Ligand code: HEC
């Protein structure tokens with residue numbers, strides 16, 4: 001065999017072996033990461049009851065995404081199934097048989113919802129708790145009051161089937177779970193009066209960050225299947241989707257219909273819940289997005 005052929009064969013074999021080792025290592029690292037313990041201070045957090053809390057909790061549960069992944073009845077449901085190894089379902093969080101919250105104390109709700117950490121200290125893998133980290137104590141307590149008032153429904157544990165490439169990227173630290181993205185030292189958000197103001201808009205926009213990025217500059221949704229489009233840029237600047245929305249009415253129509261002003265459907269966005277946002281929420285969002293500084297990259 002000519003020397004250069006032998007050399008390149010050797011190089012190719014080494015490459016394959018190294019890549020194989022990286023995949024195996026990445027997969028094992030993913031296991032380690034899913035089973036790591038996240039230390040949290042047990043922040044005091046007062047539960048709420050009463051009609052006001054239930055009504056606020058019902059609205060937040062319906063409009064902040066819980067419905068999409070746990071179902072209206074809380075029994076859990078499949079929310080992604082691409083037929084190629086990616087299947088995700090939220091667990092039963094109603095008080096019915098198979099509930100994963102049967103033994104939840106206030107501190108467990110706090111850790112799961114605002115920090116992405118289960119009662120045993122392990123991270124949640126998929127749930128976008130970074131979107132909920134900025135919920136105020138009162139709103140977090142309202143959601144808990146509502147979830148605890150749900151009728152018992154039968155359901156099971158979460159389904160988390162991730163294709164190998166996603167597990168490898170996660171193990172190698174290229175896809176982070178919510179617990180890794182949240183700054184756990186931040187004190188709970190201070191309440192902002194509800195109204196059509198940039199301040200309230202900023203509060204609502206916290207739940208867009210998991211997909212649209214911390215600066216709402218858009219880009220790949222972390223861990224998204226390859227056929228998902230990039231999340232749009234919401235902040236001002238070149239390519240901002242907001243250019244298509246001349247006023248808050250146009251944005252409201254998009255959230256209610258799931259379609260752009262030109263009639264084309266917006267993909268991926270969870271409209272079952274986003275369509276349930278209040279008019280005040282959407283008008284405030286519009287004001288806030290218009291006042292954002294343009295981030296450097298999109
Ligand atoms: C995008 C889907 C998604 C959204 C939105 C979502 N969840 Fe989850 N949730 C999950 C998945 C998946 C799990 C299983 C744990 C994981 O992520 O690894 C889970 C787990 C939970 C758990 C149980 C954690 C444990 O102890 O095992 C609770 C409680 C919960 N979610 C409540 C909520 C509430 C309340 C909301 C709305 C404020 C919400 N979730 C929004 C997908 C979601």
Ligand code: HEC
Nearest residue numbers: 207208211229230231232241244260265266267268269270
């Ligand atoms: C589960 C991920 C996800 C969440 C949560 C989400 N978005 Fe999106 N959003 C996307 C993706 C992906 C696109 C690009 C869709 C496309 O190109 O069809 C998009 C597109 C948009 C667009 C552009 C529509 C157009 O005209 O092209 C706007 C505006 C928008 N999102 C606003 C929001 C706001 C505001 C929130 C929070 C209240 C939010 N999104 C929450 C994933 C998400």
